[in-house]
Amino acid sequence: MxxxxxxxxxxxxxxxxxxxxxxxxxxxxxxxxxxxxxxxxxxxxxxxxxxxxxxxxxxxxxxxxxxxxxxxxxxxxxxxxxxxxxxxxxxxxxxxxxxxxxxxxxxxxxxxxxxxxxxxxMWTATHPVVLAVRQSLRDGAFGTPRHLHAELGFVVDAPPEDRLNDVALGAGALLDVGIYPLTFAHLLLGEAEELTATAVLSESGVDLGIAIAGRYQGGAVATMHGSMSSWSSRRADIATDRGRLVLEDFHHPSHATFTPTAVGGTNDDVDRGASVRFEGAVPVIGRGYAHEALEFQRCLAEGLLESPLVPHAQTLTIMRQMDGLRAMVGVRYAGDG
Missing domain, CATH: 3.40.50.720 (NAD(P)-binding Rossmann-like Domain)
Known part of the structure; x- marks a missing residue:
């Protein structure tokens, strides 16, 4: 088709x-x-x-x-x-x-x-490496996740009228980049039970940087960061009761690495096993954006009105989270109630 x-x-x-x-x-x-x-x-x-x-x-x-x-x-x-x-x-x-x-x-x-x-x-939700990590966590391959950290940031060097700086066009670190760590945490940990945030705002009311902490299902916590004023590591770490899972660039991942930790270790004496690298079930196409188009076309071919990978409910969940976080840090757009 x-x-x-x-x-x-x-x-x-x-x-x-x-x-x-x-x-x-x-x-x-x-x-x-x-x-x-x-x-x-x-x-x-x-x-x-x-x-x-x-x-x-x-x-x-x-x-x-x-x-x-x-x-x-x-x-x-x-x-x-x-x-x-x-x-x-x-x-x-x-x-x-x-x-x-x-x-x-x-x-x-x-x-x-x-x-x-x-x-x-939201191409992160269709990315082969992210999908592989999510399935492996659900299968218990890495143990029970206890903490997730993800950060994404870049420096905006643009005039005030650019959409990245203009609050009238929806500018802000949360909506532009913070949405990725939030979505990543949602995909791997499930729906957040509680989120809190602090942010630095420009004189025009644009959030230049935002730090988010969350509590998730099953006793997991997460720390997330989005920035338009600093270059972040773009890294994501998931700490479990059996080791640590790392995506060096969770925004454009080529692979993930799991390093197990031996049972009985202490804070001062940790015996780590050999790291295991794994990739997605299919190769990453281009920069990774191709996979959202592939999923969209698959849904069209099957006559679906919403994607199972990016369902309406998931999009709305993240939107509601961002509504609450924006209110918390004082970012307002025209039309907000």
């Missing part, structure tokens, strides 16, 4: 996604739409899209487009996803799907009513 893809909003993340999309079997690069015809044409030439449009409306009116990847700024997702669904398109929307959970609920309801697949582009 061929899926004819359209890109709405040819920005940085759309370019990265499109490069991986070219590697996906069954994906046809059909069209790109931008508010600038010149920008759309340049993007189409660079990445091999068949058509380019100088408006989103023209893209969505193209009958050759089956599915649309929405890559506009967060604050515009509700408008653009709604328009795409009403135009009869299936939609893969960049994360976070909306600024708040209530908006996401409305979009999912609309998608179901229209009989269209709507999936958040």
């Amino acid at each position: 061929t899926t004819r893809w359209g890109i709405l909003g040819p920005g940085r993340i759309a370019r990265t996604f499109a490069r991986d999309l070219r590697l996906v079997p069954g994906a046809e690069l059909a069209a790109v739409g931008s508010r600038s015809e010149a920008r759309a044409a340049a993007f189409a030439r660079e990445l091999g899209f068949a058509s380019a449009y100088g408006s989103y409306e023209a893209l969505l009116a193209d009958g050759s487009v089956d599915a649309v990847y929405v890559a506009s700024p967060h604050a515009l997702h509700v408008e653009h996803v709604t328009t795409a669904l009403e135009a009869g398109k299936h939609v893969l929307c960049e994360k976070p799907i909306t600024l708040r959970a209530s908006d996401a609920e409305e979009l999912f309801a609309l998608a179901v009513a229209r009989g269209r697949l709507l999936m958040e582009a």
